[in-house]
Amino acid sequence: MKGSSSLVLGIDEAGRGPVIGPLVICGVMLRKSRLYELTARGVKDSKLLSPSQRQTLKGEIESLAEGFELIIISPSQIDSCNMGDLELKGMVKLIKKFLPDQVFVDAPTSRPELYERRISSLLSSKTRVELVVENRADRTYPIVGAASILAKVERDRRVHLLEKKYGAMGSGYPSDPRTIDFLKSYFYIHGQFPGVVRKKWRTIHRLKQGELPKKRS
Secondary structure (H helix, E strand, C coil): CCHHHCEEEEEEEECCCCCECCEEEEEEEEEHHHHHHHHHCCCCCHHHCCHHHHHHHHHHHHHHCCEEEEEEECHHHHHHCCHHHHHHHHHHHHHHHHCCCEEEEECCCCCHHHHHHHHHHHCCCCCCCEEEEECCHHHHCHHHHHHHHHHHHHHHHHHHHHHHHHCCCCCCCCCCHHHHHHHHHHHHHHCCCCCCECCCCHHHHHHHHCCCCCCCC
16 A cells, blocks of 8 residues: 555553553554544643543544554563563564554664664564654654553553552552552552562562561461
C-alpha cells in the first residue's frame, strides 16, 4: 500500500518504572489518510492528559483504528527476564501481527538508532516496513500518542483492580510515598511482598537493606 492508503502503526508503553504492576505495551494502527483525525480530537502524549481525557479518547481511538493490541508483561515475567528484551520482543510481535507500511516507536533508550537496529534484526528480511524510532515520539507523532493513551488507561485499570484486592498502593512508582508506605505495611503484616511487586527492582533491594518492619508473630 502506498500514499494516503498506507497503514501506519504507533507503538508505546506504560509502566516501565513502577515497582508494582505490569508493563503494558500497545500498538495502534491507522490509515495514513486518517492520521489528522487524531490531532483534531486532541490525541497527544498520555502524560499531558487527565485521566478523564484519556478515558474519553480511548473510545475514539479504538473506533478510528484499523486495529490495536495490548501486550501485558507481568511483574513475575519482568523478574525472570530482562525487561528491555521483553519490551523489544513485544514491539516486534506487534509489527509482525499488523505488518504496516510504516512504524513509529517511542524508543525506551537514549540511543534510538541502536534500538531501531535491534528491532530490524528481529524482523524477517521479507518484512518490508519503514521504521521511525525516536525518543519522545509520543509527543511528536499522534499515532504514538494514541498508543500511549491506550497503554496508560489499561495499566491504570489494572492498578485500580489491584487496589481493590490489596488496598491503597498509590501509583506503583518508587517516587510515590503512598507506594512505599504500602510496601512497608504489607511486609509488616505478611513478612513478604505480594506477587504484584517486581521483587528484583532496586526499590525492593533498598527496602530490604533498610529497616523493614518485622513480621507480626
